[in-house]
Each structure stands twice: as C-alpha cells, then as structure tokens.
Amino acid sequence: MREMISLLSEAMNRIHDAMQSWVGVAMSDKELHFFVVGMIGMLTFFALFVLVKIIQQLKFSTTIIAFIFAFILMVVFVFAIEIQQAVTQSGNMEFADAVAGLWGFIVFFIVYAVIAGAFYGLFKFLRWGKRSTSNRKPKKARKKKSRPVQSAVYEEPKDEELKVEEQEPIKYRSDLRK
Template identity: 45%
Template sequence: MVKLLKLTANFINDLHDAVLDFINVGGYSLNDKQLHFIFMAIVGMAIFAFTQVLFKWLSKYSITAISFIYTITVMVVIVFAIEIQQKLTNRGNMEFADIAYGLYGFIYVFSIYIFIRLLIHFIKKTYKNLKTKKYKRGKKGQTI
C-alpha cells in the first residue's frame, strides 16, 4: 500500500513539474496556487460533465444506480482516509487489502439488498399479473 501511494505521489509530482515546465515555455509564469486553481477547475468540470451525462441517462432507469455510484465514491474516499490515518498515527497497518475488503463488504451487502428488492418487485409484478388475469376471466363469463 505504501508503495502504491509513493508511486502515485511520484507520478503526480512528475506531472506537476511537466505542466509547470510546459506553461513556463509558453511564457506564462504561474505559481503553485494558480496552477492548482486552473488544473482542479479543468479536472472538476470534466468529471462534472461526465457525471451529468451519465446520471441523466441513469435517471431514466434507476435512481438506485445513481445512489450506488455516489455511495461507492464516498466509500472509496473513506477507506483510503482510514488507511492513511492508520499510517500517520501508527495505529493499525496500512494495507491495500484492507481497502479492498472494506469495499467488498459494502458491495456484498448491497448485492443482498438489490436481490431482496428484485425479489419483492418480482413478487408484486406476479401478484398484479395474476390478479389482472383473474379479473379478465371473471369479465368474460358475464352476459350483458
């Protein structure tokens, strides 16, 4: 886990330096705060545009899917924060497996929830269809 964080940090640092070099070649002089302002604005708007399109499409089918995406995103942040906190405070072991198992726990229980919802939906639909067929059969036998 520590190796993964170090690799990620090195990649981000190298990308940061490359962007600064590119901007300086263009004759612009930006400090670190200005670079973060611009970069995060671009990344944030790209993520917003993607999620806007995705969530509009998903809303036609299921709000549950949108809720799941939001929840899993928050869960990823939480499990990473817990592991980083463990590393910083030396209370527990910082391990990628802990992140994976934490997210697996949520997905497992969520799968049970979805199964129960689908089962209830199927039962309600079957009951409604049986009730409709019984009603139609009763109408055919009547004379006017």
C-alpha cells in the same frame, strides 16, 4: 498502500513539472491546484452529467445513482481510514485492506439488491395475477357533461329569477341525472 501513495505523489510531481514547463510560467502549488483540479473537476462533471442522463432513462435510476454516490463516498471513507492508520500508526496501511472494505460494501449491496428484487418481483407477480383472474370488462370512459361557466362577478338577480317554480320532489337518485 504506502507504495501506491508514493507512486501517485511521484506522478503528481511529474505532472506539476510538465505543466510548469508547458505553460512557461512558474506557478505556485495553489495556482497549479486551482487549474488542475478545476479542469479535472469540470471533465468529471461533464462525464457524470452524460452518465446520469443515460441512467435516468433506466427503470431503477434512483437506485443506480444512489449506489454510485454511496460507492464514491465509501472509496473516500476507506482511504481516509487507511491514511488515518498510517498517521496514528494504529494499524498497517495496505491497499488490500481498502479493497476488502469496498468488497464488503459491494457484497452487502448485492444481498440488498437480491432481496429487494425478490420483493419487487413478488409484488409484480401478485398484481399481475389479480389482473388476469378478473373477468371485468374495461370501463367505458364517461362523457362529462359540460356545465355553464359562472361569472366571478356577483350580479343581482332579476325579478324573473326570484320566482320559484314548483317542481316535483325528487324520488330517485337517477332523477337527479336528468
């Protein structure tokens, strides 16, 4: 793990020197980080934007995006633990420990995915079985009766409308539909 961090820091030093000679202006570390992290962040954003748009078209898009997000957080968490072990000397800082931790997350997620997939498949199978055993005919779409549009403005009833005509009492519910 220490060797890996040493290699990464050496690579960053070389990039730092190359950028300063390429731009031709001596930049402080803050200015260099501003540009490098800004550019890498935007490239990452655009790549992830395209990836998420593709994932949205898939059936379990929320699960896939949640897994990717959780995996990224686990990578940060695992390396933070390893760096903390190096700083406090409470353990050995090894890359193999980080890989083992990430494998733990992947294995637990696979177990979850298998169990969730089994429940999902069972649910779909039971719903499919109910549909195929029923001998119901498909319902015909009912035509909605158009109702007269009522005005939102209150109008006084005319004398003719005040007269109530005698009607036969309604005996059956089917009479209401007439």
